[in-house]
Amino acid sequence: MCGIIGHVGQRESLPILMAGLRRLEYRGYDSAGVAVLNAGQLGVVKAVGKIKSLERSLQGQEIAGSIGIAHTRWATHGEPSVTNAHPHLDSDNEIALVHNGVIENYRTLKEFLSRSGIKFVSDTDTEVLTKLVKYHYTDSLTDAVRIALGQVEGTYGIAVVSSKHPETLVAARKGSPLVIGLGDDENFVASDVSAMIEHTNRVLYLEDGEIAEITPNDYRIITIENIPTDKAVEEVNWTLDEIEKQGYDHFMLKEIYEQPSTIRAAIRGRINLEEGIARLNGLNLQYDELRRIKRVIITACGTSWHSALIGEYMIEELARIPVEVEYASEFRYRSPVFDDHTLLLAISQSGETADTLAAMREARKHGVTSLGIVNVVGSTIARESDGGVYTHAGPEIGVASTKAFTSQVMVLSMIAILLGRMRNVSVQQGQELIGLMRQLPDQIEAILKTDDKIQEIAKAYHHHDNFLYLGRGINFPAALEGALKLKEISYIHAEGYPAAEMKHGPIALIDEKMPVVVIALKDPVYDKVMSNIEQVKARNGNVIAIASEGDTEIADKVNHVIYVPRTHRLLTPILSVLPLQLLAYHIAVMRGCNVDQPRNLAKSVTVE
Numbered sequence: 057m058c059g060i061i062g063h064v065g066q067r068e069s070l071p072i073l074m075a076g077l078r079r080l081e082y083r084g085y086d087s088a089g090v091a092v093l094n095a096g097q098l099g100v101v102k103a104v105g106k107i108k109s110l111e112r113s114l115q116g117q118e119i120a121g122s123i124g125i126a127h128t129r130w131a132t133h134g135e136p137s138v139t140n141a142h143p144h145l146d147s148d149n150e151i152a153l154v155h156n157g158v159i160e161n162y163r164t165l166k167e168f169l170s171r172s173g174i175k176f177v178s179d180t181d182t183e184v185l186t187k188l189v190k191y192h193y194t195d196s197l198t199d200a201v202r203i204a205l206g207q208v209e210g211t212y213g214i215a216v217v218s219s220k221h222p223e224t225l226v227a228a229r230k231g232s233p234l235v236i237g238l239g240d241d242e243n244f245v246a247s248d249v250s251a252m253i254e255h256t257n258r259v260l261y262l263e264d265g266e267i268a269e270i271t272p273n274d275y276r277i278i279t280i281e282n283i284p285t286d287k288a289v290e291e292v293n294w295t296l297d298e299i300e301k302q303g304y305d306h307f308m309l310k311e312i313y314e315q316p317s318t319i320r321a322a323i324r325g326r327i328n329l330e331e332g333i334a335r336l337n338g339l340n341l342q343y344d345e346l347r348r349i350k351r352v353i354i355t356a357c358g359t360s361w362h363s364a365l366i367g368e369y370m371i372e373e374l375a376r377i378p379v380e381v382e383y384a385s386e387f388r389y390r391s392p393v394f395d396d397h398t399l400l401l402a403i404s405q406s407g408e409t410a411d412t413l414a415a416m417r418e419a420r421k422h423g424v425t426s427l428g429i430v431n432v433v434g435s436t437i438a439r440e441s442d443g444g445v446y447t448h449a450g451p452e453i454g455v456a457s458t459k460a461f462t463s464q465v466m467v468l469s470m471i472a473i474l475l476g477r478m479r480n481v482s483v484q485q486g487q488e489l490i491g492l493m494r495q496l497p498d499q500i501e502a503i504l505k506t507d508d509k510i511q512e513i514a515k516a517y518h519h520h521d522n523f524l525y526l527g528r529g530i531n532f533p534a535a536l537e538g539a540l541k542l543k544e545i546s547y548i549h550a551e552g553y554p555a556a557e558m559k560h561g562p563i564a565l566i567d568e569k570m571p572v573v574v575i576a577l578k579d580p581v582y583d584k585v586m587s588n589i590e591q592v593k594a595r596n597g598n599v600i601a602i603a604s605e606g607d608t609e610i611a612d613k614v615n616h617v618i619y620v621p622r623t624h625r626l627l628t629p630i631l632s633v634l635p636l637q638l639l640a641y642h643i644a645v646m647r648g649c650n651v652d653q654p655r656n657l658a659k660s661v662t663v664e
């Protein structure tokens with residue numbers, strides 16, 4: 057959700073900022089802009105659309121200089137336009153500011169500034185903040201930012217430069233992530249490590265309420281109350297390769313194909329076959345504490361919420377602990393009932409989703425042990441939780457989540473085994489599950505080899521405007537996830553339903569124009585799902601079935617079959633979702649959609 061990059065050093069800033077923006081584009085892509093300080097003047101260029109438009113607008117412009125800030129936007133206040141794009145300037149063009157987040161009291165602040173005769177040109181909350189900084193400016197940019205932020209309600213990650221301070225970049229955070237990168241004779245600030253990883257892997261994560269004053273060779277961090285704070289420098293162990301397409305047409309396809317290795321990474325060093333148990337030291341919970349848990353709440357949004365639903369099946373079945381799965385956005389505004397024996401799991405790829413973070417904070421406020429299942433190392437949920445498990449899927453750049461989902465499910469299966477082994481699950485049962493978990497990467501490879509067939513199916517159906525996805529039991533959430541993948545990247549209307557629920561309403565939609573994707577694996581509900589398929593066929597529906605390898609009888613009953621290898625029933629969603637990811641991908645490509653950057657979406661939703 058919006059990307060920020062800032063640079064101060066000896067080198068030219070513009071190429072660094074533009075390269076950073078290209079890496080951040082997946083976080084927002086409706087407009088972009090850059091401000092570089094050159095010979096005492098702020099050179100600002102902005103454009104509507106993707107970074108390519110900004111590159112075009114920059115052609116022929118002289119904006120040399122070694123300090124600057126840049127932004128790629130996902131509009132919240134005001135439509136995407138050059139005027140609303142960041143950086144914003146004060147009326148004298150002295151201060152430039154980029155902002156992620158939402159200033160909730162911007163109307164009040166605007167009225168306050170208007171009374172002093174200050175005029176506004178955009179519809180944004182960010183312009184108000186910029187002019188508020190200028191209003192408070194006397195001789196220190198950092199003080200002006202600090203005093204202005206003292207008046208602000210809402211969330212922000214900001215980077216600010218001023219023509220009066222040619223060597224100082226000021227950054228501040230509340231609710232919107234910011235990372236400082238330390239280079240040689242130059243320093244950076246960004247909303248996301250990927251924007252600066254080609255220059256440095258030494259980073260400092262700003263916390264809420266902190267302000268950083270950054271110069272080419274130094275930095276200083278204070279709180280909004282003006283108290284200096286110390287911070288440990290951390291090393292990020294990503295490589296540049298991980299955030300490049302490496303020959304794939306899209307990041308999404310690359311990330312789908314990475315799943316054999318991301319699943320291996322998720323379980324590496326965490327499963328013990330001999331004892332039939334998972335070892336998750338990051339949970340920070342002793343066995344007796346795990347035994348005392350009587351209720352689990354899992355909270356998340358979007359795809360992560362779908363993995364939570366799968367976790368519910370796993371934990372309830374293996375550990376016999378009641379599990380509630382909550383949309384984080386709803387949970388935070390209810391009055392949830394907590395008790396001493398409740399464990400909260402917050403699942404988030406980015407670790408920055410505003411609703412999930414708020415839900416976790418709410419639980420922690422009530423003394424509930426809260427664990428994160430998070431992909432991005434050092435993210436806010438990872439840092440604020442009482443413990444947790446990293447999914448280790450590596451950077452996910454495609455806006456539609458794929459590899460993060462299967463890794464989350466893997467982590468949930470390990471948590472379920474651990475909680476189960478603390479209760480009724482025997483060593484042998486644990487061993488069986490772990491043995492089968494280890495086969496999953498090879499089984500995923502096998503599914504990926506059927507991609508040609510999936511492409512053919514995509515070709516046959518990519519013109520359709522509606523799809524229904526059906527699944528039962530633990531594969532119902534997989535059906536939801538398949539439908540979400542299709543709708544977000546191809547803009548086809550797709551709904552996921554529990555297969556048997558179809559006859560209570562959605563069956564009215566079925567005709568030859570409504571393809572139905574059914575997950576029909578050989579499990580205890582197979583016969584029931586087959587009768588749901590008959591109901592679809594009887595109404596001229598076209599069925600694409602995801603079936604278990606070796607199921608020969610299904611082929612005659614449906615229009616197309618995609619086979620997946622057999623595994624333990626609880627692990628099947630990790631396999632059944634793969635063809636659904638590929639189907640969505642190919643359909644979207646065939647419809648000419650921008651798969652990695654679907655319209656209206658952005659990675660990491662850090663606003664409410």
Ligand code: F6R
Nearest residue numbers: 358359360404405406409456457
């Ligand atoms: C869908 C998708 C979103 C995210 C959701 C939560 O493909 O990516 O639905 O799953 O915004 O994001 P995280 O997991 O970062 O909290």
